[in-house]
Amino acid sequence: MDLGIAGKTAIVAGSSAGLGLACARALAEEGVRLFMSARGKERLDAAARALQVELGASVTPVVGDHGTTEGRAALLEACPRPDIMVINCSPPRMVESYLDMEPEDWAESWSTTFLAPVELIRAATPGMVERRFGRIVNIATVGAKFPLEERLLSGATRAALSNYTVAVGRALVRHNVTINNLLPGIYETPGLTHILGGQGVTAGQGPDGLAVSPFGGTLPANRPGSPDELAALCAVLCGERAGYIVGQSVVVDGGLTRSTF
Numbered sequence: 001m002d003l004g005i006a007g008k009t010a011i012v013a014g015s016s017a018g019l020g021l022a023c024a025r026a027l028a029e030e031g032v033r034l035f036m037s038a039r040g041k042e043r044l045d046a047a048a049r050a051l052q053v054e055l056g057a058s059v060t061p062v063v064g065d066h067g068t069t070e071g072r073a074a075l076l077e078a079c080p081r082p083d084i085m086v087i088n089c090s091p092p093r094m095v096e097s098y099l100d101m102e103p104e105d106w107a108e109s110w111s112t113t114f115l116a117p118v119e120l121i122r123a124a125t126p127g128m129v130e131r132r133f134g135r136i137v138n139i140a141t142v143g144a145k146f147p148l149e150e151r152l153l154s155g156a157t158r159a160a161l162s163n164y165t166v167a168v169g170r171a172l173v174r175h176n177v178t179i180n181n182l183l184p185g186i187y188e189t190p191g192l193t194h195i196l197g198g199q200g201v202t203a204g205q206g207p208d209g210l211a212v213s214p215f216g217g218t219l220p221a222n223r224p225g226s227p228d229e230l231a232a233l234c235a236v237l238c239g240e241r242a243g244y245i246v247g248q249s250v251v252v253d254g255g256l257t258r259s260t261f
Contacts, residue, residue, distance in 0.1 A: 004240030005135075006031030010084035011075060013037045013066045013120065016044040018189035019139050020088035022227030026235040027084065028057035035079040037062040037071070067112035072119055081127040084238045087117040088139040090191050092153035105153060113140075113157040118164060125168075125177055134177035135238040138165065139230075142183045145249060146257045148215055158183075166247035173246045180237050180245055185253025186213050187225040213256060221254030 009032070012024040016038035024036050028051050038044040041063045048061040062078045064071035067089065092109045095101055117138050128134025143155030144162050162181055169179040186192070192201050201224045202211040210218035230252050236242060237250075251257060 001236075001239075003030050003235060003238070005084065005238060007033070008083040008133075009033045009035070009079060009081070010086065010238070011035045011037070011079050011082045011120070011124070012086045012088070013075060013116075014088035014090065014139075015086070016040060016047045018088075018191050019184060019187060019227050019230055020086070021047050022231035023086045023088065023137075023139065023234045024059075025051060025055070026228070026231035027086070027238060028055045028059070030235060030239075032084065032238075033058040035060045035062055035075065035082070037064055037066055037075045039063070039065045039071075066120065067108075067116045069119075072116065072123070076120075076123050081131075082124050083128065083131070083133055083135070085120060085124055085134075085136045086139065086234060086238070087120055087136070089113055089116065091141065091195055094150045094195050095152060096150070098149060098152060101153065109153040109157050113154065114161050114164075117161060121168065121179065125172060128177045129172065129175040132176045133240075134172070134175075135242065136177075136179040137234050137237050138179070138181045139234070140181045140183050140249065142185045142251055142253045142257060144181070144183055145251060145259070150215060162249045165249070169247035173243070176243050178237075178243060178246055180247065181249040182230060182234060182237075183249050183251045183253070184230050185225065185251070185256045186215075186219060187227055187230065189227060217256060219254055219256055223254070225252065225254055 014020040015024040015036040044061045048059040051057040064074040140158040143151040144158035206218045
């Protein structure tokens, strides 16, 4: 399918590895000009070069933490008028109990997983409205819809982001600007491996022979997800024909969670 976005310009924040890099690659394959950001220069530059060499993509790496005011300013200075934004971040740490979290933990998570996308959206959407095209996708977490105590620092703030997405998305869609969220489950990424302490992203097999999630329960798909699978859906949501999908939080978890809606 031609998604109709060749020649568009995209910010992909948090895209030196994992789900963010896969989303950048999927957009590059559609002919989108990329501005990729991350905190670490070496890994970001390597990721950008790989896309340039493999796909002939137009890629500008921007070193910065978009969870900070300074990082967002650097990203928006490099690309002040994006047509597309995909906003990802490294997952906050796991906790053993809700009692483990201090106010500074909440402040850090809030800054990175809620305030950062909100401020990027606020900065970019006026230009999108003016041009009558904009697509924004937040890479969040399945924990926003299906809470886990271990993932409170990630899920609670992303639940707030989902609320924001609906409210603001309804105001913007009349201008052909949409905001949606993807809620990934267990994926084979460096970020998830890191928060699990270097362990594998599955925890052996259960009595039914299926792979076990590190957070409990089995994976009906019997494997973790590939970042490219989520990225393909992200690209569709960024496409020209996705203008009637508004404020949705789409679970992409291989059947891990149970819900009819």
